[in-house]
Amino acid sequence: MPERIRVNVLFFASYSDLAGRESAEVIVGSPATAGDVVRQARAMFPGAERIPERPLVALNQTHSKLAAPVADGDELALLPPMAGG
């Protein structure tokens, strides 16, 4: 297992506006959870700290808990409240 975990973080809708980007590579130490990646991502960009501390997240395109462990190469999406329909 690598000591550092690279996660591709995706920002959508209002969170994309706040972070000023649609994606970012976030590097965290191993082991790490989705919540650790969120904490790091919120601190990386001006404005991103306005993303909620505990947003909805999807890990590799499936709804996930913030306590879920992440692995190198994972995709973690930060999801604002959904508004389909």
Place this chain on the structure above:
Amino acid sequence: MAFLVRRPIDERALVQRVAAPDRGGIACFLGTVRNHHANREVRRLSYSAYEPMAEAECRRLLDEAASRWPAAIALEHRLGDLAIGDVAVAVVAAAAHREAAFEACRYVMDQLKHRVPIWKREHYADGTVAWVDPTGAQALNAPAEVSHG
């Protein structure tokens, strides 16, 4: 078959997709673009999605519904810019009898709103835009000049 489309939704085509001689009840729900929200006049809106996950989540919830009710179900959600009155989402459920059709249709629509990663941005008559937050947790208004991306 894709659940997300960037062209007008043809609800009659969805009905034809699920209709069958042994299915005597067909329930159809259409969600259309409303001209007001929270006492503000809405001119148009735009839908966006986390597309690969939204497709997968639609597939999962249709499979769930099919395991719970003996119904055939069709679903489409439109993305991009929509005008007032346009159909944004259509769910059509066909079953032998109406109970299963109604219940499966409602289940898919309710679950879609909670689980499928789709977002809606409203453009108001006063020129401002805002992401719609159904939870009401936060209001993230953007000035009009950054709304054209």
